[in-house]
Amino acid sequence: xxxxxxxxxxxxxxxxxxxxxxxxxEIIQDVLEGKDVLGILPTGSGKSICYQLPAIIQEGTTIVxxxxxxxxxxxxxxxxxxxxKGVVAINSFMNPAERRTVYTNLGSYQLIYVSPELLQQHExxxxxxxxxIKLVVIDEAHCISQWGHDFRPDYLKLSETLEVLHHxxxxxxxxxxxxxxxxxxxxxxxxxNMHKRIYPMDRENIAFCMExxxxxxxxNERIIQLFKQFKIPALIYFTSRAVAxxxxxxxxxxxxxNNIAFYHGGMEQLDRISIQQQFMNGQLDIICCTSAFGMGxxxxxxxxIVHYHLPLQLESYIQEVGRAGRDGNSSVGLLxxxxxxxxxxxxxxxxxxxxxxxxxxxxxxxxxxxxxxxMKITETNxxxxxxxxxxxxxxxxxxxxxxxxxxxxxxxxxxxEEQWNETMRLIQLIMKNRFMYKQExxxxxxxxxxxxxCLRNQLYRNFQSGFRNATYQCCxxxxxxxxxxxxxxxxxxxxxxxxxxxxxxxxxxxxEFDETE
Amino acid sequence: xxxxGIILTCVSNLNGERTASSIYHLVKGKKSIQTIQDAHIYxxxxxYGIHSHLTKERFNKNLSALVTAGLLKPxxxxxxxxxxxxxxxxxxxxxxxxxxxxxxxxxxxxxxxxSFFLRLLLLIQTLTNTKMDHxxxxxxxxxxxxERWVKQVYRKIxxxxxxxLESLYIELYSILKKLxxxxxxxxxxxxxxxxxxxxxxxxxxxxxxxxxxxxxxILTGVIHYxxxxxQEKEGNYPILSYIVKDLDKAVQITHSASITSELLSKNYTxxxxxxxxxxxxxxxxxxxxxxxLYEANFQVDEYISQEEQEEVLTxxxxxxxxxxxxxxxxxxxxxxxxxxxxxxxxxxxxxxQGD
Ligand SMILES: Nc1ncnc2c1ncn2[C@@H]1O[C@H](COP(=O)(O)OP(=O)(O)OP(=O)(O)O)[C@@H](O)[C@H]1O
Ligand SMILES: [Mg+2]
Ligand SMILES: [Zn+2]
Numbered sequence: 001x002x003x004x005x006x007x008x009x010x011x012x013x014x015x016x017x018x019x020x021x022x023x024x025x026e027i028i029q030d031v032l033e034g035k036d037v038l039g040i041l042p043t044g045s046g047k048s049i050c051y052q053l054p055a056i057i058q059e060g061t062t063i064v065x066x067x068x069x070x071x072x073x074x075x076x077x078x079x080x081x082x083x084x085k086g087v088v089a090i091n092s093f094m095n096p097a098e099r100r101t102v103y104t105n106l107g108s109y110q111l112i113y114v115s116p117e118l119l120q121q122h123e124x125x126x127x128x129x130x131x132x133i134k135l136v137v138i139d140e141a142h143c144i145s146q147w148g149h150d151f152r153p154d155y156l157k158l159s160e161t162l163e164v165l166h167h168x169x170x171x172x173x174x175x176x177x178x179x180x181x182x183x184x185x186x187x188x189x190x191x192x193n194m195h196k197r198i199y200p201m202d203r204e205n206i207a208f209c210m211e212x213x214x215x216x217x218x219x220n221e222r223i224i225q226l227f228k229q230f231k232i233p234a235l236i237y238f239t240s241r242a243v244a245x246x247x248x249x250x251x252x253x254x255x256x257x258n259n260i261a262f263y264h265g266g267m268e269q270l271d272r273i274s275i276q277q278q279f280m281n282g283q284l285d286i287i288c289c290t291s292a293f294g295m296g297x298x299x300x301x302x303x304x305i306v307h308y309h310l311p312l313q314l315e316s317y318i319q320e321v322g323r324a325g326r327d328g329n330s331s332v333g334l335l336x337x338x339x340x341x342x343x344x345x346x347x348x349x350x351x352x353x354x355x356x357x358x359x360x361x362x363x364x365x366x367x368x369x370x371x372x373x374x375m376k377i378t379e380t381n382x383x384x385x386x387x388x389x390x391x392x393x394x395x396x397x398x399x400x401x402x403x404x405x406x407x408x409x410x411x412x413x414x415x416x417e418e419q420w421n422e423t424m425r426l427i428q429l430i431m432k433n434r435f436m437y438k439q440e441x442x443x444x445x446x447x448x449x450x451x452x453x454c455l456r457n458q459l460y461r462n463f464q465s466g467f468r469n470a471t472y473q474c475c476x477x478x479x480x481x482x483x484x485x486x487x488x489x490x491x492x493x494x495x496x497x498x499x500x501x502x503x504x505x506x507x508x509x510x511x512e513f514d515e516t517e
Numbered sequence: 518x519x520x521x522g523i524i525l526t527c528v529s530n531l532n533g534e535r536t537a538s539s540i541y542h543l544v545k546g547k548k549s550i551q552t553i554q555d556a557h558i559y560x561x562x563x564x565y566g567i568h569s570h571l572t573k574e575r576f577n578k579n580l581s582a583l584v585t586a587g588l589l590k591p592x593x594x595x596x597x598x599x600x601x602x603x604x605x606x607x608x609x610x611x612x613x614x615x616x617x618x619x620x621x622x623x624x625x626x627x628x629x630x631x632s633f634f635l636r637l638l639l640l641i642q643t644l645t646n647t648k649m650d651h652x653x654x655x656x657x658x659x660x661x662x663x664e665r666w667v668k669q670v671y672r673k674i675x676x677x678x679x680x681x682l683e684s685l686y687i688e689l690y691s692i693l694k695k696l697x698x699x700x701x702x703x704x705x706x707x708x709x710x711x712x713x714x715x716x717x718x719x720x721x722x723x724x725x726x727x728x729x730x731x732x733x734x735i736l737t738g739v740i741h742y743x744x745x746x747x748q749e750k751e752g753n754y755p756i757l758s759y760i761v762k763d764l765d766k767a768v769q770i771t772h773s774a775s776i777t778s779e780l781l782s783k784n785y786t787x788x789x790x791x792x793x794x795x796x797x798x799x800x801x802x803x804x805x806x807x808x809x810l811y812e813a814n815f816q817v818d819e820y821i822s823q824e825e826q827e828e829v830l831t832x833x834x835x836x837x838x839x840x841x842x843x844x845x846x847x848x849x850x851x852x853x854x855x856x857x858x859x860x861x862x863x864x865x866x867x868x869x870q871g872d
Contacts (some may be wrong), residue, residue: 073659074655076659077655077656077659078655081652081653081654081655082653089659094661096775097662098660098661098662101661101662102661249723252723261717261719261720262719267717267719268570268718270657270658270717271717271718271719273655273657273658273659274657274709274714274715274716274717275717277655277657277714278714278717280655281712281713281714283713283714378795499698499702500693500698500701500702500704500705500706501690501694503702503705503706504686504689504690504693504705504708505686506710507641507645507705507708507710507713508641508645508682508683508685508686508689508710509645509648509649509682509710509711510682510683510686
């Protein structure tokens with residue numbers, strides 16, 4: 001392939017940047033040469049451009065598999081706002097009519113964002129099969145690894161999908177993958193010759209602070225005190241939606257100078273967009289959120305990330321704290337914990353997975369169908385989840401295992417007593433291993449928060465050898481001082497309350513408000 | 518409080534003849550004949566589909582709160598059936614003003630209200646941003662049809678944003694000023710303009726001290742009010758009536774029913790469709806009833822003879838009940854439940870077209 005125009009020109013033309021950042025050019029060149037590549041780059045380093053640029057300049061379609069709807073929608077909107085129109089995000093929020101329109105025009109898109117779950121849909125696949133798929137990107141690729149973030153079996157089916165799509169070039173990207181996870185990604189994608197482009201992922205401009213408090217009341221006091229001292233854009237992470245909501249309310253009453261809202265996966269679409277955009281736009285200062293507001297969120301001047309609850313893995317922590325300081329300026333990650341908090345995460349990982357009783361019920365249910373000679377599964381996923389009293393994720397896990405071990409094939413049950421007993425034992429083992437793995441991950445978090453050594457060193461040591469020195473302050477174990485912290489502060493928006501008549505006038509840019517810039 | 522008022526009004530009209538979950542289906546806008554018939558019979562059509570974001574859980578919570586507050590009490594032993602207490606009757610009387618009941622025209626506008634509002638939102642956002650020469654804004658909605666519509670209108674307006682915005686201001690102002698200030702405020706705060714994103718449900722509920730349910734209801738109510746005012750005097754509201762003009766007034770049928778409809782038109786039998794789609798025969802029946810209810814040229818004769826249709830209608834008048842069981846017991850045993858439902862659906866459609 002002849003490359004006549006330098007890549008820098010494209011970068012300038014389509015993204016208005018003068019030069020590539022570390023790693024971008026190497027990764028882009030790899031895929032343009034048709035090489036599979038695994039790229040590990042820090043949060044906020046510009047991974048998106050690694051596939052957006054090839055998508056624009058290559059013939060054919062690029063598919064991006066992405067784990068979070070908010071992330072997809074955001075990127076698509078940003079691209080569209082930048083006048084790149086051949087892009088679409090297919091997601092579960094679309095109504096059937098919208099989705100049909102998109103499917104029939106699928107060939108006209110250069111860049112298609114999709115969730116791994118939707119990528120398993122027959123209708124979509126059959127459309128994609130007839131197109132020229134040039135590149136498949138797995139963003140946040142640590143999700144593929146069965147040791148990765150959430151257990152989403154559809155991620156494990158990607159290698160089959162790649163075959164169906166006639167073996168396109170593959171790019172996997174992540175900011176948080178241990179060497180173990182990297183190997184697992186390459187293995188699950190079935191691309192052993194993937195080119196590894198691994199760069200240091202530590203963030204030099206973020207300082208890490210650990211503070212132990214007695215309870216949630218004290219956490220709130222601490223947070224209020226901090227925001228009285230600093231007027232800065234910030235995120236506060238929670239594991240519980242209800243606590244996020246409640247805390248947003250408490251903070252609002254105590255911090256009248258700040259605009260505060262909450263964000264979580266249980267909100268309706270219009271509200272999610274308005275909160276997210278108000279924050280991007282500077283109308284909001286602080287967001288109390290769950291992990292639904294996270295990966296990929298790209299606001300340049302977030303100065304502080306508070307963790308109100310313990311993350312379940314260091315990987316999640318690195319992702320979430322990675323929202324801070326994407327402009328390179330001084331930022332802080334503060335983790336608040338009380339001794340009581342140590343029990344919550346253990347319960348959470350217990351509930352994520354099905355237990356032995358669920359497994360027994362599952363096999364009873366299947367056996368029952370067999371005795372009645374109902375070999376075809378007619379109930380919907382929802383009905384089965386209800387019947388077995390398990391969550392969506394738990395049923396997906398079971399279903400994946402049953403299919404993998406040949407107990408269900410194309411919705412038909414295949415009965416063989418001996419094999420069933422064997423499989424049941426196997427699944428049980430997998431569940432146990434999985435639980436133990438998650439628990440170990442959690443112990444890593446426990447160890448880290450209690451560590452007396454440099455927190456930066458300890459945070460990154462499982463991911464890479466060594467790390468760069470902090471640009472500003474390092475961490476609370478190396479003597480962090482809030483009083484010496486001088487973040488860029490934002491101005492106080494006046495919360496002047498005016499009449500709806502005045503607001504409507506101002507909104508529609510009528511009369512004297514005409515001159516607002 | 519608005520939501521409470523609506524629940525109480527529904528209970529009062531239902532007269533102990535329906536369970537509380539029929540209220541849930543009503544405000545949620547369930548597309549079933551039973552629900553739409555109830556809306557007509559009990560004169561609750563204005564509430565049909567006005568709260569599509571409601572969850573069963575929140576509804577039940579509200580319901581038990583009303584019981585605890587001594588406003589509702591169960592009717593005898595009937596499960597899930599309620600009636601008003603005397604306290605509630607007074608409460609409704611005292612709050613009549615604040616309940617906004619006159620805003621709502623659910624059955625008429627529930628199919629168009631949301632699209633109208635999304636169009637209005639995106640149009641305002643587009644006009645104000647482009648007027649300020651700002652072309653890189655993130656749209657408030659990514660609904661494909663709405664986006665396409667706004668693009669098309671934007672091309673037409675072609676650099677005349679100033680005039681369009683002025684007209685929008687005049688039209689919106691003249692309608693909103695007829696409303697209490699608080700309702701107009703909630704509505705205006707929800708709008709997004711240049712460098713100013715509208716408030717979320719929750720932010721509105723904080724700012725105005727309203728429950729999230731009431732925020733939804735006020736917004737829906739104001740939108741219905743706008744729509745009915747525009748419709749009354751289209752000439753006075755050129756821009757706003759342009760936004761509504763081509764919106765399909767018909768309630769959309771569900772996706773699944775539309776697939777069934779497609780297969781029927783290809784002459785597959787009900788049994789074949791049920792097998793092909795791996796759905797129960799009864800589900801396919803439900804689809805056909807839905808089609809009967811919403812499709813203008815539905816051919817009911819294909820499913821039940823003229824004579825049998827008349828028989829059902831006669832019985833319907835005689836027993837004076839819409840209960841399927843009552844009708845079934847009084848007609849020829851050859852006539853199935855499915856056929857009775859079809860006849861009811863088709864005639865319901867005619868009835869509602871009359872008004
Ligand atoms: N070469 C470049 N020069 C200047 N800015 C760049 C360059 N490449 C990317 N950026 C900017 O860096 C920011 C972060 O990029 P991006 O969202 O792709 O990060 P990311 O690596 O995907 O982070 P995360 O791991 O958090 O998803 C964006 O605002 C992007 O425009
Ligand atoms: Mg990213
Ligand atoms: Zn340190």
